Amino acid sequence: MRGVHVQHNKLNEALARPALPQRVIIPLHQHTGAPAEAVVQKGDEVKAGQLIGQAKGYVSANIHASICGTVKDIKEFYIPTGIKTKCVVIESNGKEEKSFMDSLPESAAREELLARIKDAGIVGMGGAQFPTHVKLDAKKPIDTLIINGSECEPFVTSDDRLMIEHIDEVIQGARIAMKILGVKKAIFAIENNKKEAIEKVKQGDIEVRVLRSVYPQGAEKTLIYNVLKRVVPMGGLPLDVGVVVHNVATLKAIRDACYEGKPLIERVVTVTGSVKEPKNLVVPIGTEFSYLIDNCGGVSEELAKVINGGPMMGIAQPSLDVPVIKGTNCVLAMGKSMVKRYEEKDCIRCSKCVSVCPQNLLPTTIALYAKNKKYDECERLSVMNCVECGCCSYVCPARIPIVQYAKLAKAEVIAKGRR
Numbered sequence: 001m002r003g004v005h006v007q008h009n010k011l012n013e014a015l016a017r018p019a020l021p022q023r024v025i026i027p028l029h030q031h032t033g034a035p036a037e038a039v040v041q042k043g044d045e046v047k048a049g050q051l052i053g054q055a056k057g058y059v060s061a062n063i064h065a066s067i068c069g070t071v072k073d074i075k076e077f078y079i080p081t082g083i084k085t086k087c088v089v090i091e092s093n094g095k096e097e098k099s100f101m102d103s104l105p106e107s108a109a110r111e112e113l114l115a116r117i118k119d120a121g122i123v124g125m126g127g128a129q130f131p132t133h134v135k136l137d138a139k140k141p142i143d144t145l146i147i148n149g150s151e152c153e154p155f156v157t158s159d160d161r162l163m164i165e166h167i168d169e170v171i172q173g174a175r176i177a178m179k180i181l182g183v184k185k186a187i188f189a190i191e192n193n194k195k196e197a198i199e200k201v202k203q204g205d206i207e208v209r210v211l212r213s214v215y216p217q218g219a220e221k222t223l224i225y226n227v228l229k230r231v232v233p234m235g236g237l238p239l240d241v242g243v244v245v246h247n248v249a250t251l252k253a254i255r256d257a258c259y260e261g262k263p264l265i266e267r268v269v270t271v272t273g274s275v276k277e278p279k280n281l282v283v284p285i286g287t288e289f290s291y292l293i294d295n296c297g298g299v300s301e302e303l304a305k306v307i308n309g310g311p312m313m314g315i316a317q318p319s320l321d322v323p324v325i326k327g328t329n330c331v332l333a334m335g336k337s338m339v340k341r342y343e344e345k346d347c348i349r350c351s352k353c354v355s356v357c358p359q360n361l362l363p364t365t366i367a368l369y370a371k372n373k374k375y376d377e378c379e380r381l382s383v384m385n386c387v388e389c390g391c392c393s394y395v396c397p398a399r400i401p402i403v404q405y406a407k408l409a410k411a412e413v414i415a416k417g418r419r
């Protein structure tokens, strides 16, 4: 398979739950699709789990209060996806009152389960934060659910810990997804560097496929090929080849919403890198990064950058005041000793970037066209199929930031479509 071998730098720390933060900043647009619309006002008292943002349209997601307290403000903040968007600021009142939905019985019908997942504001927690109810309401015949437990990004261990400590709930979530999709077959895909999780997963009655640890094993199209030998066509989706892929955190959230009535208000975040005590923390959505780092004993050296996600696909953040969103699986604090700056040199035509690209693209040519603002040429070279894995940049001896050029070209192609 294409891809690269990376240093894993994985943590082996059990899940920990710090004290609730004094305030949370909850973005109304932290998912793919339309932003939610605020249904609370400054001064309102809210309980954990209460709806504060109503989804607008089909491809959108509800947003809920993640702690109990007072709405102090509704204003724009920068969030980890790099956009500035309206957020609901809640100040804690110290109480732990909840406003959850009723739990559904195991016999609940498909439509009831799907409606619950929509109401709970569940989105994909491993990547693009695409609304889960839309993905599960597949309009094409599906025969297989792949449970994505590969977690191939270096440093990130949030899914690993969920598999080790909550495998029963993850599998219950998978059963719900199978019922909604109407499929009989599910395959648990997991990388071979997660020994303890593999043992747990094998105790269930779902077929397990142990895969080599090669980055980006967890990318949907790569995973589908490696598990089922099916090729998702260029520009196509997994459902075009009869497959839906869900990561383990999303499946646990599905289970919690259906059987506990709990909306998506918290998640596991690996806090690691240059912090004194790296941890896997369970925290409310909206918790500021600075609070996470304080709960890991503070930084161990002066920081050069902080990343939402892992080092390959994550996004560098402008400050530590940004909030955890539904897709934040890791906060990677990188001290000065972890970061090197390189100067971009001329391409030496070694073709290393071409040989590692999991999407069979021509990264070197795309980068060259993007650098010269020839975005139509980038589009012709299928840049929209780039999964932004960063393998090309990782191997490039000329230190060309190829993935950044590809991202720029994609943004320009999308912007052209809107003009």
Ligand code: SF4
Residues within 6 Å of the ligand: 356, 357, 358, 359, 360, 361, 362, 363, 385, 386, 387, 388, 389, 390, 391, 392, 393, 402, 403, 406
């Ligand atoms: S061009 Fe895109 S998909 Fe190909 S290696 Fe680079 S980042 Fe990954």
Ligand code: SF4
Residues within 6 Å of the ligand: 346, 347, 348, 349, 350, 351, 352, 353, 354, 363, 364, 392, 395, 396, 397, 398, 399, 400, 402
């Ligand atoms: S890896 Fe870098 S130097 Fe080699 S062909 Fe690709 S862009 Fe050029």
